[in-house]
Amino acid sequence: MRNIRGWLAAAAAAGVLTQLLVGALPERQGVVAASVPLVLLSTYAVAGHLRQARGARGRMRAGWIVAAAASALWAAANLMYLLDAAGAVARPEPNPAEVTSLTAVALTPVALLLCTPGRGSPAVRVRRAIDGIVVFAAFFLVAWQLVLRDVLTVVEPRVYPLVLGFPGFELACGAAAVVLLSRSLSRGPNALSFLAVSMLVFTVVNLGYIANLVYGEPAYAGGVGAGYTFASALIALASRSVVPPPDTIESEHGSSRWGLLPYVPVAAAFGTAAVLLARGEVPGPTEVWLLLGTAGLVVLRQLLSARTNQGLLWDLTEQRAMLAHLAYHDALTGLANRTLLARRAADDIAATPPGAATAVILLDLDGFKQVNDGLGHAAGDELLVAAAQRLTAATGDAGTVARLGGDEFVVLLPRVTGGRAAEEVARRILTHLAAPVTVAGASLRIRASAGVALGHGPGADLDALLRDADLALYEAKADGRGRVARHRRRSQAVALEPGDGRRSQAVAPEADGRRSQAVALEADGRRSQAVAPEADGRRSQAVALEAAGRRSQAVALEADGRRSQAVAPEADGRRSQAVALEADGRRSQAVALEADDGRRSQAVGADLDDLQAQGAGDGPGVLLGSEVHHRVAGRR
Known part of the structure; x- marks a missing residue:
């Protein structure tokens, strides 16, 4: 950043020095003094853009090649101006230097567009296009009020298309530069942002150049020489700056403060109109229609933004709901996960009256590994989803069905009357699971084993119930699978030994x-x-x-x-x-x-x-x- 500031300061100083020389020297010597730094800076930029092209691919590579060509043409045009001012060559008509410089100006926005890949949805691209039109209308309104209206009064009608066409093209390039700047500057100073700023400076300076020619002033007078020098220095700086990767270039303005940049020319246009009205100048039909058109486009842009923001808000609401669901539910089956099971268990246990119990049924699918290995993981997932649906149907509103992971499921039953009631529910679940199901084209029967554990009153603990249910599940599998086993807390009996005078x-x-x-x-x-x-x-x-x-x-x-x-x-x-x-x-x-x-x-x-x-x-x-x-x- 410090090097960039130093370069910008040097470029500004060079522009000021050039302008001072142009003002102090005769016109032809002033053209020579202004053209020399432009030729040197443009040649330096050509080498830098070619280096950038070697390190790029695809569309961006083409963009840097076009940028190198534009810089080369700009260097050639200024060299022609220099030779013409020095009297080394005769000036033919049309002047090849002017044609070459116009070609260089035309290639610069093309290079910038190629280096900035267009991304985003169709709605995003429509908003960008509207932004560009709004900025162009604002630029044209300002240029009309300050320069073009007076220019048309001193030129012949036959040259109106040329007088309006060339500035119009320059203003369109400047509008594109502003829109691109609103995206690239959010990533900090980089090659694209410097190239866009240089194009914007060229737009303003070329309007001054046209005014100088129309009014018979020296071509580089009125700060034009300083502007050209500063813009060429920015192009040279762009050729040596960091190129942002294509996937990091913003497709939306987002929350960046540079997203408001397209509205600056609009404010300038309305401000200029207000100043003219304050001076007593009545705006003509052209100014009125330009103002109305710009205002209408701004309103349309805001309506599109409001619609987009409403859609983003809706998407954000859906994403939050989805994230909240994923936080408490299994992603594959949609059942409650361990976190939601713990919450519901805490609520159910706390609400359990002293005369009731909370039951936990731990289920494990028998032979699931064989299905996974034989038919594939997709078939295993399909089997798990089918098992989850049947568990939910068999349990109904009587409890909570959760998946702990793999092929292990849990059913939480609040306020059961006893162990037999919980066992009946477990047997009903196994019966529902045993119905045939088609998985990966094969008809299978889901067999499972179940372990049941009970916790009494409001003092039960879910972790303890899960441990007890796991022990019961182990017992059910040891007894031959496909069975229900209940964990019982048995009393301890110490052998009684009879004998005279002895107590047991x-x-x-x-x-x-x-x-x-x-x-x-x-x-x-x-x-x-x-x-x-x-x-x-x-x-x-x-x-x-x-x-x-x-x-x-x-x-x-x-x-x-x-x-x-x-x-x-x-x-x-x-x-x-x-x-x-x-x-x-x-x-x-x-x-x-x-x-x-x-x-x-x-x-x-x-x-x-x-x-x-x-x-x-x-x-x-x-x-x-x-x-x-x-x-x-x-x-x-």
């Missing part, structure tokens, strides 16, 4: 603050004592079960001031005792089976998951005898 204990684990204890079982005429579960500070006791003559006796059990009786039915020579513990309307059963061999076994059965799901609350829980988890054996 079986202590069950604690669930929901309740502890089950079986203490001090004795045989051979000694006292056996069983302590029933304790809940909420209330204790049920079974006291003094004594064996005499193969007879068992159940003695009154009292809990919370209530008395229940045990009735001992007898069948097939075996006596069975049922001791019913009733507390707060709930019943607990203990069944003691006595055999003829004089040995008695006592079984207290309950499924802890069902106990916690159905018996939470005040008082002792209900002990369902469907499955026996605690066994206590003692000698009669």
Whole structure:
């Protein structure tokens, strides 16, 4: 950047010095003094543009070759002017120097357009074209008010096309330069931006040159010599500057401040009209129509911009919604991902009442690797999508279906009544999955295994449930796949060893603050004592079960001031005792089976998951005898 500023400062100083020499010397010597730096700078630019062309490809390569040709023609034209001013050659008509310089001027915007690939949608290109027309109209209005209107008053009508055509072409080049600058300057100073600025300077200077010729002034008077020198120095600087890659050139103005550059000439045109009106000059029909046309194009440009901005806002809204969906859903199946599963699980668990449970069903597709390897990954993805759709249909609104990754899925069921209910849902899901599905032209059946885990009340933890469900899934696969297994928290039983004066204990684990204890079982005429579960500070006791003559006796059990009786039915020579513990309307059963061999076994059965799901609350829980988890054996 420091080198660029130094170059620009040197170019400006050279232009000022040239203008001073032109003003101090006679006209012919002034032309020589102005032409020498132009020839040197243009020759330097030719070498630089050829070097840029060697490092470019395609359209940009062609652009730099055209730029080198334009610089070469400009150097040749100024050399002709120099020789003519020095009297070394005669001036033919038409002057070849003027033809050559006009050709160089015509090639410069072509080179700039080739070096700036047109990108963007058709709507973007339409807006650029409108920008160019608006800038051209503004330039022409300013040129008309300051130069062209007066020029037409002193020339013959037969030369009107030439007087208006050449400046019009210059103004069109300047308009293209402004539009391109609004794009290239956003990337910082570069070869394209310097080339565009030089073309814009040439546009302004050429108008001054035409005015000088019409009014009989020296060709390089009025700052024209300084302008040509500065513009040629910019071209030389462009030939040695960095060339931006084609894919980094802006296709939209975006938020760059240079995007407002096309409106600067428009403001200048209206400002010039306002100054003339303030001086008392009445604008003619040409000025009025130019002003109206420029204003209309600006309004049209703003309408197109508003429509584009509305579309961009809509696209941004859709993209945000898509990103939000992808943040919480699986990209392949559309199911909830682990993040969304954790959020919903936290909400469902927190809202679970004490008497209900939250179930997690972990599913794994059996034989998915064989499908992936045999039919390809595309077929595997198709199978996963089909499985996800069937999981969602089978679950319905009862829970959340999520994909953890690979062929592993999770179903979250809030507020289930017990483990059996969750197992029923798992079996229904496996049935839905088992229906035939066509994948990659092959009819397949989706087989899966499921592991079920339950968490009770609002204190359950999703990670713990997933670990338990994974253990159950492992058990289901070990049992032959295509099965449902439920994780059960089993009580720990310590072997009872009978003996004279020795005591054995079986202590069950604690669930929901309740502890089950079986203490001090004795045989051979000694006292056996069983302590029933304790809940909420209330204790049920079974006291003094004594064996005499193969007879068992159940003695009154009292809990919370209530008395229940045990009735001992007898069948097939075996006596069975049922001791019913009733507390707060709930019943607990203990069944003691006595055999003829004089040995008695006592079984207290309950499924802890069902106990916690159905018996939470005040008082002792209900002990369902469907499955026996605690066994206590003692000698009669």
